[in-house]
Amino acid sequence: MIPLARRATAVCALGAALTACGTTAPEAPRASSRPASATAPPRPPTLAPGPAGVTPVFEHGPRTRGKTVALTFDADMTAGQGPRAARGERFDNPGLIAALRALKVPATVFMTGRWAEEYPVQARVIGRDPLFEVGNHSYSHYAFTDDCYGLPTVDESRMRADVEQAYTAFRKAGVPDAMPYFRFPGGCHDRRALKTLTPAGVTAVQWDVVSGDAFATDADAVARQVLEGVRPGSVVVMHCTRSAAPTTERAVRTIVxxxxxxxxxxxxxxxLIGAAEAAGDRR
Incomplete structure (x- = not known):
């Protein structure tokens, strides 16, 4: 969950409220439950590994290839939030998804595996809608670095398994072709985490525009922050969780x-990644 007014190039803060807030994939880059065949969809674009083969990090697309912008939505739910969901707290936001459909806005939804388990029907519907694509936001929503805004930490030996467990949860929910894109919980990563995830074959997706929708109560302020920050090729980070980002739908109806x-x-x-790949532009 991203707090208000963080710089997009900085690591994203995730509020402490969210801390309370087979298991391997055959090939994480494809992460698909469809068998390979002559009619299989083309492999999604990814960036080449960084120096020493570490997981590449993408922040925004090319600035000179037209006025494009990607809205991304984190569907956050931690491994320990089941009791809160059982008591009625809503970590989904079907009204937001309906608004994106009504506005005909393509979007990328970064789900945690735990979210897909809690809302399998919604995960499946989003994953099968050509308007959307599903990215990986880990299974547990635990941090991949120490001192990441109070989040519990995934042990280094479990990092790759946590990512792959999310892909397994997506397949079980009926998401046919989750993308080989990974967003670190809280945005927190370091070289150790990037190197550990290299065998998973994912591209780490960050952002250059922070919406400030986490825990926000003023939809107009969220919209202003996005509108002031967007540039050609921007990646905007927002959230798909009603309880922790209740103004997002209203903000989107202004932003779009x-x-x-x-x-x-x-x-x-x-x-955007395809455009960056074609241009040889690593971000």
Whole structure:
């Protein structure tokens, strides 16, 4: 969950409220339950590994290839939040998904595996809707570095397994083709985490625009922050959790028409990564 007014290039803070807030995938880059065949979809674009083969990190697309912007939504739920969900707390936001459909906005939803287990029907519907693509936000939503805004920490020996467990949860929910894109919980990562995840074959997806929707009560302020930050190729981080980001749907209904008025076209993260790959532009 991302707090208000963080710089997009900085590691994203996740509020302490969210801390209370077979298990391997055959190939994490494809992460698909569909058998390989002549009609299988093309492999999604990814960035080449970074120096010494570490997991590549993507923050935004090319700035000079048209006015495109990707809205991304983190569907956060930690491994320990089941009791809160059982008591009625809602970590989903079907109204937001309905608004994106009504506005015809492509988007990338980064789910935790625990979220997909809690809301399998919604995960399946989102994952099978061509308007959306599903990225990996870990299974547990535990941090991949120490001192990540109070989140519990995944042991280094479990990092890759945590990512792969999320892909397994997606397949069990009926998501056919989760993307080989991984967003670190809280945005927290270091070289050790990037190196540990290299065998998973994912591209780590960060952002360059923080919406400030986490725990926000003023939808207009969220919209202003996004509109002031967006540039061509931007990746905007928002949330798909009603209890912790209750204003997001209203903010989106302001953001989308205004950006379209400014000439922006909404795309999924995969399109921006494809454009960066084609341009040899690593971000």
């Amino acid at each position: 028409p205004e950006l379209r008025k400014r000439g922006y076209r909404f795309v999924k993260v995969s399109e």
